[in-house]
Amino acid sequence: MLQEMVFAGFGGQGVLSMGKLLAYAAMKEGREISWMPSYGPEMRGGTANCVVNISDERIASPVGSMFDVAVVLNLPSLHKFESVVKPGGVLIWESSTIKEPPTRTDINVHALPAIEKASNELKNVKVMNMLVLGALVGIMDIVKKESLIVALEDTLPKRHHKLIPLNEKAIELGMSLVSSGA
Amino acid sequence: MSADVRFMKGNEAIAEAAIRAGLQGYFGYPITPQSEIVEYLAIEEPKHDYVLLQAESEVASANMVYGGAAAGARVMTSTSSPGFSLMQEGVSYIACAQLPCLFVNVARGGPGLGTIQASQGDYFQAVKGGGHGDYRLIVLAPNSVQEMVDYCILGFELADQYRTPALVLTDGSIGQMMEKVVLPPPIAYKPNKPWATTGKPQDRERNAITSLYIESEEMEAVNNELQAKYKAISENEVRYEGYNLDDAEVVLVAYGVTSRVCRKVVDLGRDNGMKVGLLRPQTLWPYPTAAISELADESRVKLFMSVEMSAGQMVEDVRLAVEGRKPVHFYGRTGGIIPTPEEIINAIKAQL
Amino acid sequence: MTAREGYKVVAKRPSTLLDKRMHYCPGCFHSTVHKLMMELVEEMEIQDKIVGVCPVGCSVFAYEYMNIDMQEAAHGRAAAVATGVKRMLPDKLVFSYQGDGDLAAIGTAETIHACNRGENFTFIFINNGIYGMTGGQMAPTTLEGQRTSTSPYGRDVAKVGYPLRMAEMVANFEGVAYSQRVTCTNPAETRRCKRAIKKAFEMQMKGLGTTFIEVASNCPSGWKCTPEESVTWIEDKMLPYFPLGVFKDVTKKEKKAEA
Numbered sequence: 001m002l003q004e005m006v007f008a009g010f011g012g013q014g015v016l017s018m019g020k021l022l023a024y025a026a027m028k029e030g031r032e033i034s035w036m037p038s039y040g041p042e043m044r045g046g047t048a049n050c051v052v053n054i055s056d057e058r059i060a061s062p063v064g065s066m067f068d069v070a071v072v073l074n075l076p077s078l079h080k081f082e083s084v085v086k087p088g089g090v091l092i093w094e095s096s097t098i099k100e101p102p103t104r105t106d107i108n109v110h111a112l113p114a115i116e117k118a119s120n121e122l123k124n125v126k127v128m129n130m131l132v133l134g135a136l137v138g139i140m141d142i143v144k145k146e147s148l149i150v151a152l153e154d155t156l157p158k159r160h161h162k163l164i165p166l167n168e169k170a171i172e173l174g175m176s177l178v179s180s181g182a
Numbered sequence: 183m184s185a186d187v188r189f190m191k192g193n194e195a196i197a198e199a200a201i202r203a204g205l206q207g208y209f210g211y212p213i214t215p216q217s218e219i220v221e222y223l224a225i226e227e228p229k230h231d232y233v234l235l236q237a238e239s240e241v242a243s244a245n246m247v248y249g250g251a252a253a254g255a256r257v258m259t260s261t262s263s264p265g266f267s268l269m270q271e272g273v274s275y276i277a278c279a280q281l282p283c284l285f286v287n288v289a290r291g292g293p294g295l296g297t298i299q300a301s302q303g304d305y306f307q308a309v310k311g312g313g314h315g316d317y318r319l320i321v322l323a324p325n326s327v328q329e330m331v332d333y334c335i336l337g338f339e340l341a342d343q344y345r346t347p348a349l350v351l352t353d354g355s356i357g358q359m360m361e362k363v364v365l366p367p368p369i370a371y372k373p374n375k376p377w378a379t380t381g382k383p384q385d386r387e388r389n390a391i392t393s394l395y396i397e398s399e400e401m402e403a404v405n406n407e408l409q410a411k412y413k414a415i416s417e418n419e420v421r422y423e424g425y426n427l428d429d430a431e432v433v434l435v436a437y438g439v440t441s442r443v444c445r446k447v448v449d450l451g452r453d454n455g456m457k458v459g460l461l462r463p464q465t466l467w468p469y470p471t472a473a474i475s476e477l478a479d480e481s482r483v484k485l486f487m488s489v490e491m492s493a494g495q496m497v498e499d500v501r502l503a504v505e506g507r508k509p510v511h512f513y514g515r516t517g518g519i520i521p522t523p524e525e526i527i528n529a530i531k532a533q534l
Numbered sequence: 535m536t537a538r539e540g541y542k543v544v545a546k547r548p549s550t551l552l553d554k555r556m557h558y559c560p561g562c563f564h565s566t567v568h569k570l571m572m573e574l575v576e577e578m579e580i581q582d583k584i585v586g587v588c589p590v591g592c593s594v595f596a597y598e599y600m601n602i603d604m605q606e607a608a609h610g611r612a613a614a615v616a617t618g619v620k621r622m623l624p625d626k627l628v629f630s631y632q633g634d635g636d637l638a639a640i641g642t643a644e645t646i647h648a649c650n651r652g653e654n655f656t657f658i659f660i661n662n663g664i665y666g667m668t669g670g671q672m673a674p675t676t677l678e679g680q681r682t683s684t685s686p687y688g689r690d691v692a693k694v695g696y697p698l699r700m701a702e703m704v705a706n707f708e709g710v711a712y713s714q715r716v717t718c719t720n721p722a723e724t725r726r727c728k729r730a731i732k733k734a735f736e737m738q739m740k741g742l743g744t745t746f747i748e749v750a751s752n753c754p755s756g757w758k759c760t761p762e763e764s765v766t767w768i769e770d771k772m773l774p775y776f777p778l779g780v781f782k783d784v785t786k787k788e789k790k791a792e793a
């Protein structure tokens with residue numbers, strides 16, 4: 001099965017690395033993957049996004065126009081991507097900073113106060129993206145948590161490995177927020 | 183030994199592939215969206231033996247490649263569209279002097295300074311001869327990060343085999359995207375180039391590398407030699423991939439990233455009862471003319487459609503192959519926009 | 535713009551600078567020099583007499599901000615383009631505005647030959663020692679040992695050569711009337727920069743030959759530092775190699791001859 005996902009937010013919120021980590025974890029689980037970033041002037045105005053495809057078969061197009069999952073961390077991204085979630089798909093939005101909630105009713109909408117939770121409960125807003133990723137795999141079961149940890153170990157430079165436990169905590173917090181929340 | 187599987191950007195993958203192909207010299211000038219190639223090579227440099235030099239311009243890069251190739255080394259450069267325009271002088275000289283080397287164009291939208299988003303607007307420049315004179319480049323068009331690796335190595339090999347420059351024509355989207363790649367083990371590259379200018383020993387004639395043939399007869403003889411070589415390449419090196427062509431009524435022709443989108447179009451079309459197939463040229467020169475021609479003879483084939491990120495360039499080669507037997511349509515976007523499967527489906531529907 | 539009551543206007547956007555949000559990174563001298571130039575255009579009342587040529591580099595969009603007639607050249611070709619403009623419009627004030635990659639790498643031939651012909655236009659040369667626009671690669675003016683994305687272990691002069699001193703180099707050409715290196719690291723230097731550009735424009739109006747103003751500039755993004763640190767870096771690292779000063783002034787010579 002092919003899962004088409006888009007991650008979008010301000011540059012610096014870690015949307016590109018979130019997508020990369022997920023793709024890497026899926027690759028480690030033996031699946032086919034692609035990761036396509038926005039670059040150049042698209043990034044201007046501070047909004048970045050990446051499209052991640054995960055599939056059991058060879059991936060046809062690395063870009064898409066409709067998505068199974070959209071993760072949006074700022075308002076411009078919500079505006080851009082709410083309408084392109086496939087009916088029945090999943091939309092995760094950052095609800096502690098986006099003040100205009102999504103309006104669609106034919107998709108599964110998950111409000112996630114990721115920034116607030118990361119800064120209050122983890123005392124580090126930088127791992128907000130890991131929290132979101134945790135929530136996503138909590139909702140969708142795309143990859144195993146363990147694979148995400150392997151991905152962190154493989155892709156983070158050695159000198160940053162001391163941050164892995166914090167990232168793991170963020171992933172777990174994200175997962176727990178979606179299992180207890182709704 | 184387990185396979186060396188990595189998750190890499192297209193640009194990084196091509197750089198790593200070049201190293202594994204036994205790269206001896208890289209000469210280039212920064213330009214988006216391909217700068218990761220030289221940046222990757224700069225980081226890796228201390229671990230390897232290759233020479234890496236940032237040139238003062240693409241004019242210089244191409245001519246450094248000329249010198250390095252004539253000295254018998256495995257050399258390359260990479261650039262993006264405006265830079266490849268500047269290299270055309272060198273390309274023409276290299277082709278005439280019959281020097282094996284690899285060019286990489288990670289194309290972006292033009293004309294002019296244009297945009298840094300992906301484009302296929304350099305097709306004519308690549309396959310019809312962007313520089314002066316009667317020459318051809320072997321043009322390889324990857325559509326995945328894996329093929330960035332495979333075609334980089336293949337490009338070097340074909341260049342050596344035919345003593346001719348090869349070009350990997352890709353674009354910003356494949357350069358920037360990340361996918362899984364399986365890296366081949368490094369090649370122990372031992373060039374065998376008796377024609378190279380390496381210093382004349384007592385026991386051989388001097389070697390001269392030139393593209394100057396003042397006498398018309400001599401120039402024509404060189405042209406005949408080049409044409410004979412190009413004929414051999416055309417006969418032996420055409421590469422393409424077919425997808426669901428066996429019963430196709432609509433034949434899409436697309437290369438590079440648009441061929442990936444078209445693969446999806448084929449699936450979508452078939453879900454909607456349209457018999458769509460895809461022919462993807464992997465070599466843009468030599469072109470899979472014969473394969474397209476055979477399809478044009480099939481009565482079930484109703485039409486061809488060339489899908490490109492250009493205003494319509496490769497479509498001319500499809501028309502040349504089809505020779506009026508079937509309608510040949512075109513769908514394209516420019517400016518760095520990748521067409522969506524839905525747009526393409528609609529374009530097909532409009533023709534049926 | 536009028537001052538609020540009780541306030542006095544001490545700084546304002548010149549009318550010749552469009553009221554647009556610039557794409558330059560915070561603290562980048564490109565925006566400072568744009569402002570200085572446009573103040574001069576306003577003060578000298580030359581908006582209708584000036585034509586500029588922008589390069590390929592971070593200042594590629596200078597024409598979006600400077601409210602004067604401008605052209606955008608191919609990478610490195612601004613001096614040739616400016617030559618074409620000036621030869622066709624000899625009564626206009628013409629300038630090229632170029633970065634170090636543009637003027638001193640890919641465009642070196644055009645730069646040298648315009649100077650050698652004494653093309654009567656003004657070069658505004660923004661030397662920030664790096665390729666800003668393409669994401670921080672080594673430039674011809676990158677200092678020895680300086681790290682960039684294509685010299686990740688520091689510039690090795692034995693391998694890639696030495697940083698080019700352009701203001702000194704062009705001073706050697708007979709056709710060059712004026713060459714000066716300035717900077718914008720503090721208000722006094724910024725005012726000196728403006729005076730230098732003014733002098734170059736005035737000399738051009740008199741038809742004295744090529745005028746060349748090099749600005750020892752910064753690139754906080756490419757240098758991976760804060761704007762403040764970039765100023766210290768210019769003072770401590772750049773200026774010892776790229777000294778400020780006038781390297782050629784034909785009007786001085788004339789005066790001496792008169793005396």
Ligand SMILES: Cc1ncc(C[n+]2csc(CCOP(=O)(O)OP(=O)(O)O)c2C)c(N)n1
Pocket residue numbers: 211212213214240264265268590591592593609632633634635636637660662664665666667668673753
């Ligand atoms: C023919 C060609 N080669 C390369 C480029 C890519 N390119 C754009 S700007 C630039 C250099 C920018 O550096 P600089 O001139 O120092 O200006 P800055 O951005 O630092 O102000 C390069 C290499 C191009 N646009 N055209």
Ligand code: SF4
Pocket residue numbers: 557558559562563564592662666667752753754755756
């Ligand atoms: S990249 Fe450097 S030169 Fe370009 S605007 Fe930013 S600070 Fe200025």
